[in-house]
Amino acid sequence: MGEAIVITSGKGGVGKTTTSANIGTALALQGKRVCLVDTDIGLRNLDVVMGLENRIIYDLVDVLEGRCKVQQALVKDKRFDDLLYLLPAAQTSDKNAVSAEQMKTLIDKLKQDYDYIIIDCPAGIEQGYRNAVAGATKAIVVTTPEVSAVRDADRIIGLLEKEEHVESPNLIINRIRPHLMKNGDMLDVEEITQHLSINLIGIVADDDQVIKASNHGEPIAMNPNNVASVAYRNIARRILGESVPLQQLQEENKGVFTKIKKFFGVK
Amino acid sequence: MNKKQNVTIKGTKDGxxxxxxxxxxxxxLKKELNHKLTESSRSNEDRLISVLVHTGNRYLSKAQEEELKELIRQKKNLVVESIRSNVLTKVEAEKLKQDDEIISVAKIIRSGQVLEVPGDLLLIGDVNPGGTVKAGGNIFILGALKGIAHAGYNGDKNAVISASVMKPTQLRISDSITRAPDENMEEGKREMECAYIDDENQITIDRLQVLMHLRPNISKLQGGF
Structure with missing residues (x-):
């Protein structure tokens, strides 16, 4: 039996889809069988970020309304032989076309075949959110170091705590800009974690490469030399139960001299 | 021989x-009361006499209470001060108990959540911004208050709010409202603080220790120690 993890945030634009794509990718890289489920019906994106848009034939609503079998709708990612699949959202229906019970049945079915089901949740706390959470057993809340995002994360955590079938959620702080945080212009990691008082499962630095990779349909987690990629891989390892220390985020462009000093271990 | 009297009138210095x-x-009872009051009414006196009614172990409904009050009031210079009874209905007793109870809750009140209790609230946790706690009585928060706290929401102006970290978005006591100052107060290490309505009807924040003088009835311990 696999685990179904919902990736949610309340607020839009904090990086739920990117996080879903990258955690899924990182878990597949670890050799796990992963199914990504996009529940953002009407505004699907996950397929674009994964670069699988042109292979979609059937979607989530087709499956739920019995027009096809689950296996027919699942899009296989050929880069990971037989490990990573995507169940795309419908583009033509809206969120009310699906009920929470239907979603739960579907996710329960997928759990038999996959180690991890990563559910990408739409923004907001309406029907779309309820559908996404219905089948989940674990939750990851994504936030950015902004007051408004943290406020919405707080709200979502409150709602998740009421769902008895979901374990206490984990937190990802996304889009961290080390220099702003250092100057105190951004909420720092400690502050946010203390405020939300849930377990921190990872921090991801804001990196231009992430956007570039997403636009190319190649999740950044596939690139082993990127700071954000390492962050996502670390999160995947933590999901698998390893204990990995938090990344030390430092300012880039420090000058050659500091780099040499660092190389020799001089502080 | 006359039967036992149903109504006994006693004069005290208060009435x-x-x-x-x-x-x-x-x-x-009603008949006898009416009779007794009529025969003993002294219409020559001008001053009002206040009357205290003891009903013993009899339970009077609100309508009956009103009826008796009306009856007494009709006798010119009598004013009913209060009606006392040895009995309470279950509902009244339960309400009294609720209003007097301290309810402890170990939780974080997050954005969008509202926690409401009829009596006093002891919160072991934080109130995050966007979260609200309401109590019929006092509110004591062992964690940080960053959201809204409303004490005495039924109109109890004596209610107080205290918190280990007092950084509320809004404080409400009874029908008074105050909000946090716009500029950040000095971020020094502050002790546990409390908020109450002062003599000028303003919500004031002060050290916790002032409460023992301002609101001695918060102490429920009987006798000394």
């Missing part, structure tokens, strides 16, 4: 006390 027997029927 009259009526003892109503609790074993006779309500109708008999």
């Amino acid at each position: 009259l006390t009526l003892h109503l027997d609790d074993s006779c029927s309500y109708e008999d």
